[in-house]
Structures are given as structure tokens and as C-alpha cells.
Amino acid sequence: xxxxxxxxxxxxxxxxxxxxxxxxxxxxxxxxxxxxxxxxxxxxxxxxxxxxxxxxxxxxxxxxxxxxxxxxxxxxxxxxxxxxxxxxxxxxxxxxxxxxxxxxxxxxxxxxxxxxxxxxxxxxxxxxxxxxxxxxxxxxxxxxxxxxxxxxxxxxxxxxxxxxxxxxxxxxxxxxxxxxxxxxxxxxxxxxxxxxxxxxxxxxxxxxxxxxxxxxxxxxxxxxxxxxxxxxxxxxxxxxxxxxxxxxxxxxxxxxxxxxxxxxxxxxxxxxxxxxxxxxxxxxxxxxxxxxxxxx
Ligand code: R5P
Numbered sequence: 001x002x003x004x005x006x007x008x009x010x011x012x013x014x015x016x017x018x019x020x021x022x023x024x025x026x027x028x029x030x031x032x033x034x035x036x037x038x039x040x041x042x043x044x045x046x047x048x049x050x051x052x053x054x055x056x057x058x059x060x061x062x063x064x065x066x067x068x069x070x071x072x073x074x075x076x077x078x079x080x081x082x083x084x085x086x087x088x089x090x091x092x093x094x095x096x097x098x099x100x101x102x103x104x105x106x107x108x109x110x111x112x113x114x115x116x117x118x119x120x121x122x123x124x125x126x127x128x129x130x131x132x133x134x135x136x137x138x139x140x141x142x143x144x145x146x147x148x149x150x151x152x153x154x155x156x157x158x159x160x161x162x163x164x165x166x167x168x169x170x171x172x173x174x175x176x177x178x179x180x181x182x183x184x185x186x187x188x189x190x191x192x193x194x195x196x197x198x199x200x201x202x203x204x205x206x207x208x209x210x211x212x213x214x215x216x217x218x219x220x221x222x223x224x225x226x227x228x229x230x231x232x233x234x235x236x237x238x239x240x241x242x243x244x245x246x247x248x249x250x251x252x253x254x255x256x257x258x259x260x261x262x263x264x265x266x267x268x269x270x271x272x273x274x275x276x277x278x279x280x281x282x283x284x285x286x287x288x289x290x291x292x293x294x295x296x
Contacts, residue, residue: 001295002045006054006070008063009274012087012288013053019292022051029066037066039073046078051295052118056090056109057249057273064090064109068116075117084113085122085291087272088247093219095128098194110134122294124272124287125173125246127218140294144246144270145173147285149180151268152214152244160212160239164188164204166229174216177244186213188229199224202232209237219247220269223254223261223279230263244268248275248282255279 001022005013007029017024025043032038052074054067071082094105106128113121114136121139123132132139152161161183165174167190178185186206190199213233220226220243230241241264248269250258258267258279267279270287278284 001049001051002043003051003053004041004045004070004074006052006063006066008055008057009053009087009271011274012055012271012291015286015288016051016053016085016292016295019288020051020295025050027070037062037069039066039069041070041073041077045074047080050074050079050082051085052082053085053087053291055088055273056086057088058251060090064112068112071116071118079117081119082117083120083122083295084118085295087124087270087287087291088249089123089126089131092127092131093221095126095131104134106131107134111136113137122291124270124290125218142287142290142294144272144285144287144290145176145180147270147287147290148177148216148244148268151283151285152177152181156212156214156242158183160210161214162186162206162208162211163214163216164206164229164233166190166215166217166225170217173218177214177216188215188232190225190228199228202228204232204236208233210239211237212240212242213238215241215243217243217245219249220245220254220258220267221249221251223250223258226258226264226267227261230261234263240265242266242268246270246287247272248278248284249273250275250279258282 003017004025029039091105091109163178164186165171191201226243267282270285
């Protein structure tokens with residue numbers, strides 16, 4: 001096997017290549033003056049199985065096109081197969097049609113990937129576990145749950161810990177986490193305005209006084225959920241609040257807002273998305289080994 005990196009996360013690709021003891025094939029990726037992507041795969045891939053690593057992070061549309069161009073270039077060079085590792089699947093939060101006239105965006109992305117030379121897709125902790133069904137090529141669904149379980153066991157006095165999901169949609173995921181730690185759960189429900197996406201209400205059911213509250217979620221985007229749920233838990237007497245999510249998108253003003261959020265004692269994410277800068281008090285768990293072992 002050889003490894004090819006898209007431009008979204010070369011560091012993670014290099015780590016995966018090292019864990020697989022596989023060569024990392026160099027590529028030239030640049031942009032034409034008219035903003036179209038220009039790329040060239042420079043190494044030998046003929047008759048090779050290729051692991052292509054590409055987080056569909058920001059700028060997402062450009063990275064989707066880059067991924068398809070890389071797949072085409074690899075096919076033309078005679079690669080035997082491509083396994084696409086997508087640590088963060090862009091458009092996966094648009095997994096339902098909420099209002100008439102909206103597209104089913106996650107399915108559109110899955111469909112264009114499935115109609116390329118890509119043979120198999122590896123996905124990490126999706127917002128909606130039915131998204132793999134949108135692909136018409138085989139997918140492997142990888143969970144970072146164990147990374148968070150090990151981190152929590154090593155970092156907290158579990159007798160003081162309660163786990164919560166920030167909404168009903170994430171309850172199953174949070175319950176698996178709570179069960180693995182053998183700790184209690186409390187329930188939080190946030191309500192968003194369907195049109196503005198702003199959080200308008202956050203309710204708590206359960207006892208958190210003097211507890212260490214671990215909020216377990218799939219993604220941090222604007223950071224609004226982190227701040228709103230952490231504030232509610234602190235108002236109800238939680239001693240400490242940590243927000244754990246597989247994917248740290250940190251869009252817009254999230255880094256600044258989260259760094260200033262006094263109710264948040266810590267944030268824990270994986271390195272599914274590359275960032276030059278992170279919010280203060282953020283810990284990053286390495287997901288490279290999860291992908292390397294799935295590829296073996
Ligand atoms: C929503 O259902 C997700 O699980 C996350 O809670 C949400 O996407 C986080 O978004 P934000 O950081 O913008 O509040």
C-alpha cells in the first residue's frame with residue numbers, strides 16, 4: 001500500500017503512512033489564476049493499493065473537487081484501488097431535509113464520491129450513523145469512542161463524573177461513553193431556531209452539583225453548543241465542565257469565543273481536522289492509529 005495526502009491534513013497522512021510503514025507519495029497541488037485546482041501525483045502508484053487521506057474540512061467545496069481530481073489522477077496512473085479516508089466528512093451535518101426546497105447534501109457528496117474510482121471509504125464518528133448508507137461503495141465506520149474513554153479514565157476521578165449529551169440526538173453516543181466509564185448520565189436538551197440555527201433554550205434533567213460534567217458530542221462548529229450547555233451545567237452547580245467531541249471544526253469566531261468562555265474548563269477533540277491554532281484549554285487526541293489499523 002502507498003499513501004497519498006490531499007492538501008487538507010498532510011500531518012495526519014504522514015502519521016498514517018508511518019504507522020503503515022508505507023511510502024507517502026508526493027503530489028503538487030496548486031491553484032490556477034481562475035481559482036481551479038491544479039494537481040499532479042509525482043510518485044509511482046501503478047498496480048498499488050492507495051490510501052488517500054482527505055478531511056473534507058475548509059474550504060470544503062474545493063477539497064471535494066481536489067479529492068475527485070486526485071482519484072482521477074491515481075486511476076490514470078494505473079493505481080489498483082483507492083481507499084479514501086475521510087476523517088471529517090464535510091456536508092455531514094446536512095443529513096436531512098428540514099425545510100421544503102433544501103437538498104439532501106450529505107447524500108449528494110456521498111454520491112459523487114461513490115461515482116469516482118474510489119473503491120472503499122473510511123468514515124469517523126458521523127453526526128448521523130445512517131450516512132454510510134448514502135454511499136454506493138462499501139464504507140467502514142470508525143469510532144473514536146475508545147480514545148475518549150482512555151483519556152477520561154486517565155484524567156478524571158470517575159467517582160465525581162457525570163456524562164451528558166448536549167441534545168437528544170446524541171444520547172445514544174453519550175450513553176455508550178457513560179457505560180464504558182461506568183458513570184451516570186444527565187440529560188440536556190438544546191433547542192435551535194430552525195432558520196437562524198441559534199440556540200434559543202437549554203434544559204437540564206438530572207443532578208450535577210459538585211460534579212465533573214463531561215459533555216460528549218460529535219462536533220464543535222461555532223462553539224455555541226459548548227458555551228450554552230457549559231453555562232447551564234455551571235449554573236446548576238457543576239464543579240467542572242469539559243466538552244468532548246470527535247471533530248473540532250471551530251468555525252467563525254469559535255476559537256476566540258471558546259478561549260473566553262469561563263464556564264468551559266476544557267475541550268477535548270481529535271485531530272480529524274487540521275488547525276494552526278486551537279481554543280485555549282484544548283487537548284487533541286490522535287486518531288491516526290484508528291485509521292492505520294482499519295487499513296491493515
Ligand atoms: C448538533 O446536533 C451537533 O451534534 C453539534 O452539537 C453541533 O453541530 C455543534 O454546533 P455548534 O458548535 O455550532 O453549536
